[in-house]
Amino acid sequence: MIWQQIIYIILALIAGGFFSYLGIPAGWLLGSLLFGIIIGLIYKKLPFEGLPFQMALAMVGTSIGFMMDQELFFTLHTYLFPLLVTLSLTLAAGLLFGWLMYKWTDLDILTAFFCCVPGGASEVISVSREYGADDRIVAAFHTARITFFVLVIPFAAGIFYPVIETEAQVNGSYTNLALLLPILFVVISLSIILNRKVKIPAGALLYSIFIGFLVGEFLVPLESPSYIAGIGQGLIGAMIGIRFDKVTLHRLKLIGLPSVGVIQLFFLFSLCLALIFFLLTPLPYMTSLLSTVPAGAAEMASTAFALQLEPTLVSSLHVIRVMVLFLVLPFLLKIILKIAK
Template identity: 55%
Template sequence: MKRTKLLLLAAAVLTGSLFSYLQLPAGWLLGGLVTGIVCGMAYKRLVFDGWPFRTVLALIGCNIGFMMEPGIFALLGQYIFPLILTLSLTMALGAGLGWLMNRWTDLDPLTAYFCCVPGGASEVIGLSSDYGADNRMVAAFHTTRITLFVLTVPIFIGLTTPADIGSIGSAGPAVSEVSPAVMGVFGICVVVTVLLYYLYKVPAGTLFYGLIIGFIAGHWVVTIDNGLPSVIGGSGQALLGAMVGIRFDRPTFYKLKEIGRPSAVLLGFYFIFSLLLALMFHAATGLSYVTSLLSTVPAGAAEMSSTAIALNLEPTLVSSLHIIRVLVLFICLPFFVRLLQKLIQKQSV
């Protein structure tokens, strides 16, 4: 099993590097994602939960942290009100789609709602079972949602923006040009990030800790002029893509098929809403539309941050906004669930 996992990850990095060489949008990430999906559908799902997945998230988070500039904190303050507006609309969308899923399918209200909670897939799947929802159906829907967005958003950006945008983020120093001390510090940052997550677990914690630790190390521990080698970030994106893609296996497909046509319609609503939400955020902030899309789309924080790295579209801003979104979502989630439970009790009386 371990050998099979290593072969999959090696194939993901190889395919990602090929896609990047061909200048496909977010080539590293898409290459890993396609490799994972093919393996999951043709062979079987390989589980990468636990420290392997957290290590990849830490690598991506620390890589972004090394890129961060102090001015990012002032930018976040400028965008907080548009973020609150779009976040409120996103949470309302989740509740509305959950209501539609409950009406259109035979899923119970709690399961339907958890299927449509916009973001934090791993945490939502874990919480859903605690509240008595069918976490198998929740996992299937969230896996499909994230796979859909990770697969389509880079392609959409590539088709609607200048042709060279996919290759911008590939520039970077060679590994030999970066001192061993810098690489050693980066490795320590990744390890510390993973350990910190297991000591203090919070939603999107691995990415959040990686950002902070990478920022501190990149500004006060070591000095880097041209950033880290692009192959580090690219390999992290490919590995993340493979670990996400492998989740979309045949059992997931069959579970989603049980819901039938409503699942496709609801996912279509998600996608169209994301495009409109990005347009609203773009109008309110003045950020480019593609940056606004990556910052507001209700998909995985790490996945969209990786896409932003690959396309060189404000990765630190994208990741920071996503972390805020996930944290606020999980602060509000218990209140929404209690309200839903009360409504269910009133209807059953």
């Protein structure tokens, strides 16, 4: 099994690197994601939960942290009100779409609701099991939703906001790898240890961004080559893509067309939500979309990093969104159970 995983990861990264070489938007992420979907559908699903996925999150988070500066903390508060508005609408939409799933399918109310909780997929799936929902259906729906979003949004973002490489990126003027790699290893290790000690939603991503920022800002000025973050994005894409396997497809078929309809509604809602955030902030529309779309903090932060669209801000807003969601989740459950009566 371990050799199959290693070979798969190598091939997925080659696919991601090739997409990036061709100039495809968010090529590392999309190339490995598509490769993973193909392998998952024609071969089999390989498990990459737990430590491997946490390492990939931390790798991307560390690269984002190295880019962060203190200015973000002085401007972040200006986005809190727009975030509160869009977050309230996102929670309301989750309730509405969960109710529609319940009415349109044979799913029980809790399973339908957890399918539409707009939070971190892995956290939602584990919590759904605790509340007695069918976590297999929940996992299948979230996998399909995130896969669809990660396929469509980076490509659309890249069309409207193409990446312009700087001279440093082209010529490879970066921090010495002999210095960078040990620091990268230490930051990733610390992030994973912290996430195990104090577990929070998107913890590995959040801790690595914060530690990377502290190291780069106060200890050693760092600038990592784009392929370092690209490899992290490729790992995330590979581990997400392989989840969309034959079993996932079969479970989605059991739900039927309503599941496709709800995913499309989620997407249209996200476009409208981004417009509201865009009107309330000075951010470009595509950055607003990446900041508000309920499609995973790591995935959207990776996309923002690849397209140079405020990755530190995007990741910060997503982490806040996911943490607030889990704080209000018990209240949302009470509401959905009352609706079902």
